[in-house]
Amino acid sequence: MLTVEEREEIDAKLADYPNTQAVAIEAMLIIQRRQGWVSDEKLRDLSEILRLSVANLDGVATFYNLIRRRPVGRHVALVCDSVSCWIMGSDRMRDHLCSKLGTPIGGTTSDGQFTLLPIVCLGACDHAPAMMIDGTLHEDLNEQKIEEILTQYT
Amino acid sequence: MSLPEYERAGGYQGLRKALTMQPADVTELIKRSNLRGRGGAGFPTGSKWSFVPMGKDAPHPKYLVANADEMEPGTFKDRALMERDPHQLIEGMIVAAYAIEADIAYIFLRGEYEWPNQCLSKAIAEAKASNYLGRNILGSGYSLEIHLHASAGRYICGEETALLNALEGKRAHPRTKPPFPQVCGLWGKPTIVQNVETLCNVHHIVNKGPDWFRRLSLTEDGGTKLFGVSGKVKRPGLWELPMGTPLREILEDHAGGMRDGLRFRGLLPGGASTDFLVEEHLDTPMDYGNVQKVGSRLGTGTMVVLDDQTCPVGMVWNLEHFFAQESCGWCTPCWSGLAWTEKILLAMEQGRGSARDLETLTFQTKFLAPGNTFCALAPGAVEPLQSALKYFAEDFRRHIDEHRCPWR
Ligand SMILES: Cc1cc2nc3c(=O)[nH]c(=O)nc-3n(C[C@H](O)[C@H](O)[C@H](O)COP(=O)(O)O)c2cc1C
Ligand code: SF4
Ligand code: FES
Numbered sequence: 001m002l003t004v005e006e007r008e009e010i011d012a013k014l015a016d017y018p019n020t021q022a023v024a025i026e027a028m029l030i031i032q033r034r035q036g037w038v039s040d041e042k043l044r045d046l047s048e049i050l051r052l053s054v055a056n057l058d059g060v061a062t063f064y065n066l067i068r069r070r071p072v073g074r075h076v077a078l079v080c081d082s083v084s085c086w087i088m089g090s091d092r093m094r095d096h097l098c099s100k101l102g103t104p105i106g107g108t109t110s111d112g113q114f115t116l117l118p119i120v121c122l123g124a125c126d127h128a129p130a131m132m133i134d135g136t137l138h139e140d141l142n143e144q145k146i147e148e149i150l151t152q153y154t
Numbered sequence: 155m156s157l158p159e160y161e162r163a164g165g166y167q168g169l170r171k172a173l174t175m176q177p178a179d180v181t182e183l184i185k186r187s188n189l190r191g192r193g194g195a196g197f198p199t200g201s202k203w204s205f206v207p208m209g210k211d212a213p214h215p216k217y218l219v220a221n222a223d224e225m226e227p228g229t230f231k232d233r234a235l236m237e238r239d240p241h242q243l244i245e246g247m248i249v250a251a252y253a254i255e256a257d258i259a260y261i262f263l264r265g266e267y268e269w270p271n272q273c274l275s276k277a278i279a280e281a282k283a284s285n286y287l288g289r290n291i292l293g294s295g296y297s298l299e300i301h302l303h304a305s306a307g308r309y310i311c312g313e314e315t316a317l318l319n320a321l322e323g324k325r326a327h328p329r330t331k332p333p334f335p336q337v338c339g340l341w342g343k344p345t346i347v348q349n350v351e352t353l354c355n356v357h358h359i360v361n362k363g364p365d366w367f368r369r370l371s372l373t374e375d376g377g378t379k380l381f382g383v384s385g386k387v388k389r390p391g392l393w394e395l396p397m398g399t400p401l402r403e404i405l406e407d408h409a410g411g412m413r414d415g416l417r418f419r420g421l422l423p424g425g426a427s428t429d430f431l432v433e434e435h436l437d438t439p440m441d442y443g444n445v446q447k448v449g450s451r452l453g454t455g456t457m458v459v460l461d462d463q464t465c466p467v468g469m470v471w472n473l474e475h476f477f478a479q480e481s482c483g484w485c486t487p488c489w490s491g492l493a494w495t496e497k498i499l500l501a502m503e504q505g506r507g508s509a510r511d512l513e514t515l516t517f518q519t520k521f522l523a524p525g526n527t528f529c530a531l532a533p534g535a536v537e538p539l540q541s542a543l544k545y546f547a548e549d550f551r552r553h554i555d556e557h558r559c560p561w562r
Contacts, residue, residue, distance in 0.1 A: 016301040022321065023323060026304060028306070029306060064306035064326075065308055066265045066305075067306050078266065082472070083422075083458055084458050086469070087459075088384075119266065120480070121227040121229065123230040123232075125230045125384035126382060126383070126384050126390035126392060136268075
């Protein structure tokens, strides 16, 4: 079941567009912002309010990088692997992060706290290497900084 | 910047002035200013607007879309504009929308840009409350709504026709042109898609005139430009400078030159999909025409610097990895060609390259050249590769001969 807040936020978006198809992507992101991912059940509920088939919504969902159809940990860290960050040593930062958390990129820690995902350039190239945790940008990463950041989330 | 701060700095004066003019005259001013699109391709903005059907018989609603997707690696200019001065974008959008008689505007914002999203949401609400937006703007009879749309992420969403499909809630495959979006865009209606930085110039031109704007530039292309530098320079950053500022000045005076102990080897002048420039190009004035003359593109104007301790083959592998991953899969040369290219470069980095690979890579740069694929993603993807093969040939050869990456 969609929650009341999800319904309200999606209804508000419907006013911005001429048809329901156009709201599909934002609606999935609205659900995801609260649940972390879009489950089959939520997708079915969404398909009813938008009057679009589940296959249509799933086809859209699988095209986009940011729509997740599988559960994630409590926090999601998006680690930039694009060119400026790469030059500034993002490989080393990624390895440090992975070994600190004990999970590879793409994985979730055993306590369910963190999921690590790769991301392309976050638009913070002048402060590379960068990563984003739950929408907050962390810039100029080094080993020490990564450890400080992790303590904020545990 | 909040609304009162923005107004104190002269904000919304351009809009007030535009509303006293005929829409077509606003477009004429933009044409005369020589403003060229800042999203990468550099198309003249005024000409683009003049293709939109105007007047009583024009189809409605017409749309204006701000392209705030910014997924090009190495590019970080639009984010800064939206975070620090969101009203500047909003004012530019209202003036541009007025010029093409648009009824509805969207900001197509990259999903990861959460802070810009909050800054823009607040600014839109402020603008509405002060009647710069909404019904009957400042009593002029003109009405406009701006909606903020968060994207779910794919590089191809930044391509203007793919963006239209994304806004319509579909998979973001590019569309065939013609018809051009100016005539048949969002939901089949006339639509202008314009980069954030481009739009941020529009109301200044109306306010201060096209001659003022042209004089800001050191060369033919009007105005100023946001230039950025990332990589191992002393002071990576972003600066607004006259269009045509020499590359050396940007690198040395503004970015502070290379970090101690490092030498400059080359740079991508405007994001991941531009050709490398090297030492011999350091005196190039940075504008559309002059960068093209030396074999590259101004692109987004945000440069990625390569130093002598970083492997050029590894750098190109990183770039092709991005493009292969972000290919939308619509046409075969691109999705299969880029995956192949990436694989070869990775093998080379890991010491498994052979002399024939160089031929294959060269073949790919021709095979994926403009005209052979459905959109500009693939041709853009091979720009850094083709120039790296030219300027860093020795580095590629060493990888093959030594069966390893010499930088590891
Ligand atoms: C693969 C691809 C990605 C693009 N991404 C962006 C982008 O993120 N932002 C942008 O403004 N233009 C992007 N463009 C260019 C747009 O297609 C279009 O030319 C631009 O938005 C027009 O605005 P302008 O005339 O103000 O530059 C991209 C083009 C391609 C081929
Ligand atoms: S060139 Fe690549 S990105 Fe463009 S349409 Fe073809 S597959 Fe899609
Ligand atoms: S390359 Fe990592 S933020 Fe731009």
